[in-house]
Amino acid sequence: MAELRQFAIVADIGGTNARFSRVALDTLALDQVAVYPCANFASLADALSHYQQEQDLTAIKDVAIAIACPVNGDDVRMTNFHWQFSIKRMQQDLGLQTLLVMNDFTAVAMCLPALASDQKIQIGGQPAQVGKPMAVLGAGTGLGVAHLIPVADKFVPLPGEGGHVDWAPQNTQEWFIQQHLAAQYGHVSPERLLSGPGLEAIYQALAAYQQIEAPALTAGEIGQHALSDTSALAVATVKQFYASLGSIAGDLALTLSTFGGVYVAGGIVPKLLPLLGNSAFRERFDAKGRFADFNRQIPIFIVTAEQPGLLGAAVYLKQTLAG
Template sequence: MTVAPASPTLQPSAAPLSPAPGHTSPRLLADIGGTNARFALELGPGRIERIEVLACASHATLGEAMRAYLAMPAVAAAGAVRHAAIAIANPVMGDMVRMTNHHWEFSIEALRRECGFDTFVVVNDFEALAMALPWLGAADKVQVGGGAPVAGAPIGLLGAGTGLGVSGLVPAPDGKSWTALRSEGGHVTFAPANETEVAILQYAWREFEHVSAERFLSGAGVELIYRALAQLRGAAEPALEAPEISRRALAGACALCEEVVDVFCGMLGTVAGNLAVTLGAQGGVYIGGGIVPRLGERFAHSCFRRRFEQKGRFAGYLAAVPTYVITAEYPAFLGVSAILAARLGA
């Protein structure tokens, strides 16, 4: 998909709602992950407001969650929504969508009719996030190593959360627009880079015939690394969920948890470096998702960047490629807004 979006600003404002000039009705935007469904109204070009986050587990279907959002008094007061677009953590091929990391499934056309939309666009979440990258401001990202981006060069994107999303941007010949890649690169086969990772992979093979990068670079992956290292180190540790593992690591309260985070960052560095050389991403590689931004300075001082550049003869090439952590709270809304605008021609 090739679009050249405007630069929206996200405003969770409590101001009275009404569509701005340029939009005849409010537009529904959504970013649907395996854990949370994020909704917003776009009231005019650049006016993204009334942001709400609903737990996926609290709603039987996506349609139910969408209707719950639209029924909120402040949202309903904006008027009927005719056009909607959602980004979803899943491949989108044809009319039927079945989520990989959640039980929701739906027909795009049936859901459009159910909600009464004239237009209903569904795209992969990392395709939408990729479209937001050129419009992120300095306050929306933090650079972790590398030099300056090369103008007009491809850009890479990956992010660990419920799963591992991967995409990228390729510039159009006119230099004024971008094509977002519809990738499922999180499911490439995992490649270990040292003996510890070989042992972790061998542990994972006991559970999975195919061990993808996502098996480790995700919330469930953090827990898998923890179990594997506990066995490898002979540590009698309690079962922990990913948020608690991260919390203990950041607090310096558990040596094993700290090692888990270090291993995770190293694995992510290798996968990000692979993406950079695959795409020729001299415009930079961006890290999104829910896990890395929460690691803060721990990530910046981890082995991520060393492993990113650890590509033998291409170490010098990668040393110049900047890597960024996306810190904007709802960046996918920017991309899905641009995709919907391109579909509507405004």
């Protein structure tokens, strides 16, 4: 590899934080990681320039950015933050040789083949089949969804907005939640439940369903109360979260027969991992009627890697630069 391209910069831009790292393109090793609140900068270009100057990386001219919004052309507009930009203009303004911009879950999908065994935990199913499609979803500020298709010796990511399809209630409690959220939002998507704001929405909906008064809590507070078993409502909220997560994960498995595995990423599930085993997560993944036996074969993996978006952006950039 040419000297100029021994290193690159990768970024993972969410609705709350912007993560940056240098990457060695031969080994995909990440270092000089920095995390900034998006609100500290007027634009993504400002945040990237600050990172390069702070870390003395202004000589690096190859950059890959994973960002939490659709990327369907030159104009990029974030879904849950106000940043918007032209890819071409940003590349010109910053004097970059390469600027690769992708949906954040395109990047997470691309990281899947590079995950080490200690960066994922299997939940049921058979061993993953090499060469078969994979799916990934992750709850954080929003709900990201993508697929990954192996093609020859490369991988083709299939980004999408699966977090915004219709959420399908399965029982009386969920029908109540659906009506409760529909009164607020109109359309009820999985993201309305399977995200940080979604945890708060489930909590309030279950309080109404149980006809009890409940103090307003943040997603983090709900999680802490559930983990410490100090709030029955918080525990019920996390159980509902996992049940709904299992259902949508099972839908993704069916959509592309993902015998390569369904991977759960995002910031919420690793923090609430101790509560997964006592939930209906895997049961709801399998509960697909005539195709229950089909889904039972498919493994689920919880991604525990600290920076999957950065790793995936690096994998995609390396594959792109290799032609």
